[in-house]
Amino acid sequence: MNEQPDSSADAAPECYPSHGRAWAAAMAAFLLHNVEEVASDLPAWVAAHAILPWLGWMAPAGWFTTAVGVLTLAMGGLALYAMSTAPRWSGWALIVFAVLMLMNAASHVALSVMTSSAMPGVVTAAAVNVPVFSAVLWATLRPTHPALISRR
Secondary structure (H helix, E strand, O other): OOOOOOHHHHOOOOOOHHHHHHHHHHHHHHHHHHHHHHHOOHHHHHHHOOOOHHHHHHOOOOHHHHHHHHHHHHHHHHHHHHHHHOOOOHHHHHHHHHHHHHHHHHHHHHHHHHHOOOOOOHHHHHHHHHHHHHHHHHHHHOOOOOOOOOOO
8 A cells, every 4th residue: 555654754854964063062051051050050150140030959968069060961862872773753852952952041141230240150051052052953854845944
């Protein structure tokens, strides 16, 4: 029987060879950003700026470092799995990761401006994460959605 492929599945960003490089770049940027946040003591900065009461969970010693470590290891595992097996969902995962990290970068810049102080992580957010995760989005969307990334 001749079955026609599902056209909606054709539009999904699948894992292409460039996704392996995109995952590697994304993880390098993520790791560098997390190191800056931990080394610059983001919890102390948050405690000194009452504008951020929802981040009080960071206050107990070690909670933030543990959470960042677990999250970094989990994302690293996901990236290694995606790079080694090239699952169909890899493109979508990269898109979600890139959008979340670009939102994170925007929050670092906005909160630094609002508090007139450099929030730990703002340097890598602006200088590393914005260009890297923008490139990840471009590399992920380009093969499957050329209309979104036009070359005019």
